[in-house]
Amino acid sequence: xxxxxxxxxxxxxxxxxxxxxxxxxLEDWLNLFTEDGHYWxxxxxxxTDPKLTTSLMYEDKLLLRIRIDRLxxxxxxxxxxxxxxxxxxxxxxxxxxxxxxxxYVTWTPMHYVESRADEQTLYAAWVTHHLITVDGAxxxxxxxxxxxxxxxxxxxxxxxx
Amino acid sequence: MISKYRGNRQAISALVRETEVHRDVxxxxxxxxxxxxxxxxxxxxxVGHDSQVPKVGDYYATTIGAQPVIMVRDTPDSVKVLYxxxxxxxxxxxxxTCGNVGRFFRCPYHAWTFRLDGSLAGIPLKGGYDNTxxxxxxxxxxxxxxxxxxxxxxxVFGKLSDVGPGFDEFFGEALSSIDNMVDRSPAGKLExxxxxxxxRHDCNWKMxxxxxxxxxxxxxxxxxxAGTTVDVWKSAPAGAKKPMAVEIYxxxxxxxxxxxxxxxxxxxxxxGHTGVSxxxxxxxxxxxxxFDQMKAAYGEERAKAILGENRHNTVYFPNVTxxxxxxxxxxxxxxxxxxxxxxxxxxxxxxxxxxxxxxxxMYNRLVNAPTSIVGHxxxxxxxxxxxxxxxxxxxxxxxxxxxxxxxxxxxNVVTDxxxxxxxxxxxxxxxxxxxxxx
Ligand code: FES
Ligand SMILES: [Fe+2]
Numbered sequence: 354x355x356x357x358x359x360x361x362x363x364x365x366x367x368x369x370x371x372x373x374x375x376x377x378x379l380e381d382w383l384n385l386f387t388e389d390g391h392y393w394x395x396x397x398x399x400x401t402d403p404k405l406t407t408s409l410m411y412e413d414k415l416l417l418r419i420r421i422d423r424l425x426x427x428x429x430x431x432x433x434x435x436x437x438x439x440x441x442x443x444x445x446x447x448x449x450x451x452x453x454x455x456x457y458v459t460w461t462p463m464h465y466v467e468s469r470a471d472e473q474t475l476y477a478a479w480v481t482h483h484l485i486t487v488d489g490a491x492x493x494x495x496x497x498x499x500x501x502x503x504x505x506x507x508x509x510x511x512x513x514x
Numbered sequence: 515m516i517s518k519y520r521g522n523r524q525a526i527s528a529l530v531r532e533t534e535v536h537r538d539v540x541x542x543x544x545x546x547x548x549x550x551x552x553x554x555x556x557x558x559x560x561v562g563h564d565s566q567v568p569k570v571g572d573y574y575a576t577t578i579g580a581q582p583v584i585m586v587r588d589t590p591d592s593v594k595v596l597y598x599x600x601x602x603x604x605x606x607x608x609x610x611t612c613g614n615v616g617r618f619f620r621c622p623y624h625a626w627t628f629r630l631d632g633s634l635a636g637i638p639l640k641g642g643y644d645n646t647x648x649x650x651x652x653x654x655x656x657x658x659x660x661x662x663x664x665x666x667x668x669x670v671f672g673k674l675s676d677v678g679p680g681f682d683e684f685f686g687e688a689l690s691s692i693d694n695m696v697d698r699s700p701a702g703k704l705e706x707x708x709x710x711x712x713x714r715h716d717c718n719w720k721m722x723x724x725x726x727x728x729x730x731x732x733x734x735x736x737x738x739x740a741g742t743t744v745d746v747w748k749s750a751p752a753g754a755k756k757p758m759a760v761e762i763y764x765x766x767x768x769x770x771x772x773x774x775x776x777x778x779x780x781x782x783x784x785x786g787h788t789g790v791s792x793x794x795x796x797x798x799x800x801x802x803x804x805f806d807q808m809k810a811a812y813g814e815e816r817a818k819a820i821l822g823e824n825r826h827n828t829v830y831f832p833n834v835t836x837x838x839x840x841x842x843x844x845x846x847x848x849x850x851x852x853x854x855x856x857x858x859x860x861x862x863x864x865x866x867x868x869x870x871x872x873x874x875x876m877y878n879r880l881v882n883a884p885t886s887i888v889g890h891x892x893x894x895x896x897x898x899x900x901x902x903x904x905x906x907x908x909x910x911x912x913x914x915x916x917x918x919x920x921x922x923x924x925x926n927v928v929t930d931x932x933x934x935x936x937x938x939x940x941x942x943x944x945x946x947x948x949x950x951x952x
Binding site for chain 1: 713743868885
């Protein structure tokens with residue numbers, strides 16, 4: 354990568370991120386986040402506050418690490434049998450570029466399918482990536498997942514949209 | 515289909531024995547319907563918190579058992595609970611779950627209007643009812659009000675039938691857990707805040723209620739989430755401050771002894787709570803400034819007594835639980851014999867630092883969300899139990915742990931924290947309220 358990422362490089366990054374999730378290469382996936390990065394899935398439409406309003410997920414790297422280790426754990430009965438997931442995305446759009454701060458925002462509408470045993474569930478989401486470059490490599494500062502039905506009564510979502 | 519249980523008091527009573535219950539209480543749809551008609555009519559069911567409807571005309575639409583109802587602020591000082599049905603042709607009166615209707619409910623079908631107490635205010639082209647005897651019709655009475663409503667320190671409960679005990683008699687000493695949660699506010703006031711989490715469960719609602727005092731499961735079922743948290747935190751750099759999230763998750767992995775010695779208090783009518791001496795909420799870090807506010811409001815001794823309570827789950831039979839030390843309420847809304855909607859509501863302690871709400875909201879997300887790893891652990895075992903009970907190998911569920919033959923008549927007792935005595939207490943109440951109107 355040159356000194357600033359091209360739009361195509363931002364798009365490729367977001368597409369590859371979903372691929373790592375589909376292939377459950379979760380260690381590689383976690384490495385995409387900055388040390389202070391967060392994964393946020395609001396519970397309210399247009400939610401602005403992750404601290405004083407609850408969320409479906411608002412996880413720092415420690416919590417994501419716990420989640421990933423748990424998915425592999427022998428005592429994790431809710432993953433026997435294991436879940437699988439599939440992301441079907443539109444081409445990400447680059448909404449903001451700040452080459453000075455090396456801060457970029459992309460917008461990606463997607464359908465997400467999670468399956469386990471005989472059940473399969475479809476979710477629709479708009480995903481916003483806040484990306485920065487660290488030592489020349491793109492990293493996720495914030496991945497925000499807005500489910501179209503974030504405030505519905507949902508069943509378990511065990512993997513990552 | 516021949517009715518197995520309808521009108522058959524003996525068959526219903528035979529489902530609950532001293533130390534075991536028949537699987538049909540979890541599986542049978544006819545019994546579920548009888549629960550809605552009897553158990554959920556003869557007992558006081560949590561409707562909502564009055565802070566959800568602060569202004570006159572504010573409403574919140576919910577259910578009592580299978581019945582759609584509306585909680586509405588009808589005057590500045592009172593709330594009413596009305597059946598959510600237009601007396602004309604039955605149309606549900608609200609679209610959104612909450613909002614403000616102004617001075618009248620207005621039906622979207624033919625625009626009949628109703629005052630906030632449910633009484634009929636107007637009908638378009640009213641002359642069409644002249645000389646029809648309309649005044650004697652059901653419709654003329656307006657929206658039907660739930661007959662028994664009680665607002666206890668903001669918590670609104672309703673009882674659908676005239677059968678069953680009054681509010682104070684039904685809850686008795688159990689109200690002390692709501693008291694403690696409210697008293698934790700320096701202003702003595704709670705507000706619903708921080709959003710609600712709604713989680714679909716494909717299991718019977720009682721599996722969730724049974725689980726509230728099931729203290730032999732955390733170290734097993736939550737080994738995957740809490741145990742992993744403990745393991746991950748082991749590799750934190752020496753001297754690192756334990757994050758709030760680790761403080762919340764780790765105690766679920768506590769050993770048996772921790773749960774044995776915490777104790778369970780058992781009250782009448784199916785109520786009870788875990789965490790008499792301590793609980794998984796005991797060791798949270800102090801929130802700066804909070805104790806000083808409490809001291810100023812209550813005096814040091816009383817403030818210490820309020821915060822010294824660490825009750826874990828208080829079961830308000832049949833289907834709601836509060837967690838005072840973390841200001842959460844969970845409502846188990848029965849949908850079908852094998853379907854339950856779990857709603858988890860957070861409260862702000864009015865006048866207390868925001869960090870308390872932040873912890874409440876974090877706890878809710880980490881433990882009660884459809885995306886929660888603790889929630890995944892629990893739902894997996896409930897759904898496996900729901901499936902496993904179909905097996906004809908054994909028709910009975912065992913609730914015998916630490917049973918003593920003299921326990922049925924005892925009230926307000928404290929037991930070993932791993933006793934299944936509170937589950938037995940719930941099922942004694944189940945039989946009582948199921949059969950009292952048969
Ligand atoms: S159904 Fe409500 S006004 Fe006719
Ligand atoms: Fe649990």
